[in-house]
Amino acid sequence: MTTDFWRIVFGRLDLGALDFLTAFRDPTLNEIILSGAAWAVILGGLAAVVALSRYRLWGPLWQNYLVSVDHKRIGIMYIVLAGIMLVRGVLEGVVMRGQQADGLGGGFLSANHYAQLFSTHGTIMIFFMAMPFLTGLINIVVPLQIGARDVSFPMLNSASLGLTVAGAALVMISLVVGQFSTGGWTAYPPYTDSLFQPGPGPDYWLWSVLLAGLGTTITGINFVVTILRERAPGMTLMKMPMFTWTALCTAILMVFALPPVTVSTAMLLLDRYAGFHFFTNALGGNMMNYANLFWLFGHPEVYILILPAFGVYSEIVATYSGKRLYGYGSLVVATMSIAVLSFTVWLHHFFTMGQDADMNAAFGIATMLIGVPTGVKVYDWMATMYRGRVRMTVPMVYLVSFMVLFVLGGLSGIILANPSIDFQVHNTLFLVAHFHNMLIPGLLFGMLAGYTYWFPKLFGFRLNDRWGYISAWSWVAGFVLVFFPMYVVGLMGMTRRTVAYTNPAYQPWMILSAVGGVVVTVALLSLFVQLYVSIRDREFTRDIGGDPWDARTLEWATPSPVPAYNFAVIPHVHAREAFAVAKEAGLGYQAPPAYADIHLPGDTWMGVILAVFGTAFGFGMIWYMWWLAALSFAVMAVAFIGRALRGDRAGVVIPAAQVAAEHRAWLAAVGRLAPVTREHEQDGINHGVAAPETREVAA
Amino acid sequence: MSAPQSSKLNAQGYRHDLRGYLTGFGLAVVLTVIPFAMVAMGDTLDRATVIGVVAVLGVVQLFVHLRYFLHVDFSPEEREKVYLLAFSALLLFLMAAGTIWVLVNMNTRMMGMG
Numbered sequence: 001m002t003t004d005f006w007r008i009v010f011g012r013l014d015l016g017a018l019d020f021l022t023a024f025r026d027p028t029l030n031e032i033i034l035s036g037a038a039w040a041v042i043l044g045g046l047a048a049v050v051a052l053s054r055y056r057l058w059g060p061l062w063q064n065y066l067v068s069v070d071h072k073r074i075g076i077m078y079i080v081l082a083g084i085m086l087v088r089g090v091l092e093g094v095v096m097r098g099q100q101a102d103g104l105g106g107g108f109l110s111a112n113h114y115a116q117l118f119s120t121h122g123t124i125m126i127f128f129m130a131m132p133f134l135t136g137l138i139n140i141v142v143p144l145q146i147g148a149r150d151v152s153f154p155m156l157n158s159a160s161l162g163l164t165v166a167g168a169a170l171v172m173i174s175l176v177v178g179q180f181s182t183g184g185w186t187a188y189p190p191y192t193d194s195l196f197q198p199g200p201g202p203d204y205w206l207w208s209v210l211l212a213g214l215g216t217t218i219t220g221i222n223f224v225v226t227i228l229r230e231r232a233p234g235m236t237l238m239k240m241p242m243f244t245w246t247a248l249c250t251a252i253l254m255v256f257a258l259p260p261v262t263v264s265t266a267m268l269l270l271d272r273y274a275g276f277h278f279f280t281n282a283l284g285g286n287m288m289n290y291a292n293l294f295w296l297f298g299h300p301e302v303y304i305l306i307l308p309a310f311g312v313y314s315e316i317v318a319t320y321s322g323k324r325l326y327g328y329g330s331l332v333v334a335t336m337s338i339a340v341l342s343f344t345v346w347l348h349h350f351f352t353m354g355q356d357a358d359m360n361a362a363f364g365i366a367t368m369l370i371g372v373p374t375g376v377k378v379y380d381w382m383a384t385m386y387r388g389r390v391r392m393t394v395p396m397v398y399l400v401s402f403m404v405l406f407v408l409g410g411l412s413g414i415i416l417a418n419p420s421i422d423f424q425v426h427n428t429l430f431l432v433a434h435f436h437n438m439l440i441p442g443l444l445f446g447m448l449a450g451y452t453y454w455f456p457k458l459f460g461f462r463l464n465d466r467w468g469y470i471s472a473w474s475w476v477a478g479f480v481l482v483f484f485p486m487y488v489v490g491l492m493g494m495t496r497r498t499v500a501y502t503n504p505a506y507q508p509w510m511i512l513s514a515v516g517g518v519v520v521t522v523a524l525l526s527l528f529v530q531l532y533v534s535i536r537d538r539e540f541t542r543d544i545g546g547d548p549w550d551a552r553t554l555e556w557a558t559p560s561p562v563p564a565y566n567f568a569v570i571p572h573v574h575a576r577e578a579f580a581v582a583k584e585a586g587l588g589y590q591a592p593p594a595y596a597d598i599h600l601p602g603d604t605w606m607g608v609i610l611a612v613f614g615t616a617f618g619f620g621m622i623w624y625m626w627w628l629a630a631l632s633f634a635v636m637a638v639a640f641i642g643r644a645l646r647g648d649r650a651g652v653v654i655p656a657a658q659v660a661a662e663h664r665a666w667l668a669a670v671g672r673l674a675p676v677t678r679e680h681e682q683d684g685i686n687h688g689v690a691a692p693e694t695r696e697v698a699a
Numbered sequence: 700m701s702a703p704q705s706s707k708l709n710a711q712g713y714r715h716d717l718r719g720y721l722t723g724f725g726l727a728v729v730l731t732v733i734p735f736a737m738v739a740m741g742d743t744l745d746r747a748t749v750i751g752v753v754a755v756l757g758v759v760q761l762f763v764h765l766r767y768f769l770h771v772d773f774s775p776e777e778r779e780k781v782y783l784l785a786f787s788a789l790l791l792f793l794m795a796a797g798t799i800w801v802l803v804n805m806n807t808r809m810m811g812m813g
Contacts, residue, residue, distance in 0.1 A: 256791070286802070288802065
């Protein structure tokens with residue numbers, strides 16, 4: 001009777017699932033690392049709670065962030081989430097490098113633990129580091145670049161964040177309670193089916209990806225609508241800044257690419273929970289459809305990840321070269337071409353799985369074609385720098401490293417696009433080297449460049465340059481050291497996802513790679529040191545005028561930090577690089593003839609509700625605690641539908657007088673500040689007003 | 700603009716909108732009833748004809764919804780919407796056609812014996 005009762009309450013959860021206790025029962029290095037990670041999550045969470053209570057920050061956190069629908073605040077929360085997950089992802093990568101340096105005939109990790117590491121590493125880096133980071137940047141920048149007050153659906157924006165956080169929380173909980181999937185970030189059945197992995201591992205993967213995927217789909221819809229409907233008057237499509245163009249393509253890709261993975265995830269869940277046979281051969285299912293659906297999402301996903309980074313690079317290359325962006329039209333066409341082509345190549349992820357050679361050839365050629373628009377982009381960026389007055393600021397270090405390393409990675413991709421070569425190197429570390437070569441210099445460097453570039457816009461002070469350089473160069477050096485050896489051992493035949501190996505020829509390369517892991521750790525630490533130093537020294541890097549880089553697009557025509565309503569008066573756009581043209585004409589800082597009341601959307605608890613109860617729902621489903629799952633689902637459904645029917649009743653009106661006072665105060669401050677030339681861009685005297693220079697602008 | 704004028708305009712706009720929605724609704728009903736009726740008649744009609752007519756009417760239905768409910772037409776103001784729809788249709792075609800191609804190919808090669 002009582003055991004039945006506890007089984008209903010706790011489902012299949014028991015004390016053996018608590019990872020933080022295993023080291024006390026079985027103190028091997030493997031278990032100590034496992035438990036250590038669990039303790040890190042627990043203690044990290046406790047430390048955050050204690051710090052928030054100690055400095056009485058719960059109120060401000062709740063008021064200013066958690067319930068806020070301000071697109072900038074939501075963007076910041078996305079990037080904080082990405083930062084936390086980046087720490088875990090990088091550390092897992094470093095542990096894996098350590099294991100393989102020691103992996104000749106053994107190593108210190110168990111095969112099961114290693115499989116969990118590469119599964120969580122991939123899942124986290126794609127779904128919970130890269131996606132939140134780029135979604136955060138798009139959230140922060142796009143409404144400012146198009147001259148809007150907020151996104152089209154502010155409450156849904158908060159809901160998207162809540163769902164993403166719920167997915168991330170489940171992955172973090174898997175460190176403490178139970179084990180994660182060992183099926184890699186792609187979770188191919190039948191290996192992830194209940195016959196092979198009856199435990200909670202694949203369920204952790206499935207529910208976190210399902211929740212985060214729903215959030216991303218909603219984000220995609222939100223930004224397609226925002227970019228198409230909320231642009232300032234005069235901003236035609238071909239006057240949109242390049243980052244907004246890439247955000248539009250990314251949002252469209254999100255709308256179309258996420259549903260396949262949501263569907264395949266739901267089908268696999270039905271297989272696991274309800275005895276369906278979508279992906280089991282025996283009863284008429286076909287697991288190849290999983291590979292097909294997953295990569296139907298997976299390949300466009302690659303371009304969801306890379307396009308916003310391309311957008312960041314397009315913005316910073318023009319700004320820091322003091323020149324207009326070269327080949328705007330060709331960049332737009334290239335971006336759209338990549339968006340279409342990204343839906344024509346997914347089969348190259350399973351060249352070796354049995355379709356005929358003609359089909360492989362067709363998808364191989366389509367894959368090689370993507371190199372063309374990407375190459376156009378690289379040439380455009382180079383032509384933008386050509387004869388520009390290039391300042392090698394931190395974002396430019398990322399850009400230049402990206403251009404060199406990304407082209408190398410792209411060439412290895414063209415090699416892999418040839419099916420007959422792919423047959424030789426598939427499933428080796430050559431492939432692992434290739435996609436890290438695309439995603440680290442492509443995505444991660446782009447995101448970090450964007451973070452450095454837009455940071456002052458949000459917080460009103462610049463990031464420390466010295467630590468920025470240390471971090472940037474450490475990322476570059478660490479990346480090269482970690483992944484270039486993998487090209488070599490990959491060609492020698494070393495397979496990916498193996499805990500240990502027997503060929504001693506691999507070991508020197510793996511040790512070199514582990515040294516790179518140390519450098520990458522330094523890069524990661526430097527990022528946090530940079531943040532700490534920047535906050536400590538913020539009085540020396542104040543950005544008051546709002547234009548510390550002599551930048552070109554609309555977001556820089558606002559004060560730093562940007563007020564909640566973004567623009568005192570919605571601007572009329574007459575030129576592609578609107579702010580640069582205005583500055584050129586000496587009209588960068590104009591007081592409008594009249595101000596009007598500004599209506600802003602009201603706060604919502606939706607994000608918090610979906611984050612908390614989404615996590616509880618996933619946890620309940622994973623551990624068969626049906627009452628918890630049903631209750632949480634009911635709360636989410638009632639809250640969401642109720643809010644949809646009720647509408648936004650908490651809207652805020654900012655009176656014209658207040659807007660006028662704030663705007664005039666800022667204009668007066670700009671007038672008092674001494675404009676700085678680009679020679680002093682990184683000095684203490686740069687308070688965000690750029691001295692007029694001879695500019696080349698795009699009208 | 701004075702209040703009576705704007706309410707008059709609103710009333711005009713409301714009647715115009717209502718006429719659009721009712722036209723769309725009427726067309727949608729007709730386009731739905733015909734296929735159902737043809738299927739309900741069962742064996743009296745040629746099977747291939749029924750499938751063909753149902754498919755064609757389905758596509759017409761699609762355009763009725765776009766025109767009357769989503770207000771998409773070929774006027775210059777709506778051009779962005781048309782572009783986006785065409786782009787979406789292209790992506791959906793690539794995904795659907797590609798999936799069918801891949802799976803049929805694999806099925807014949809890997810399960811053709813069964």
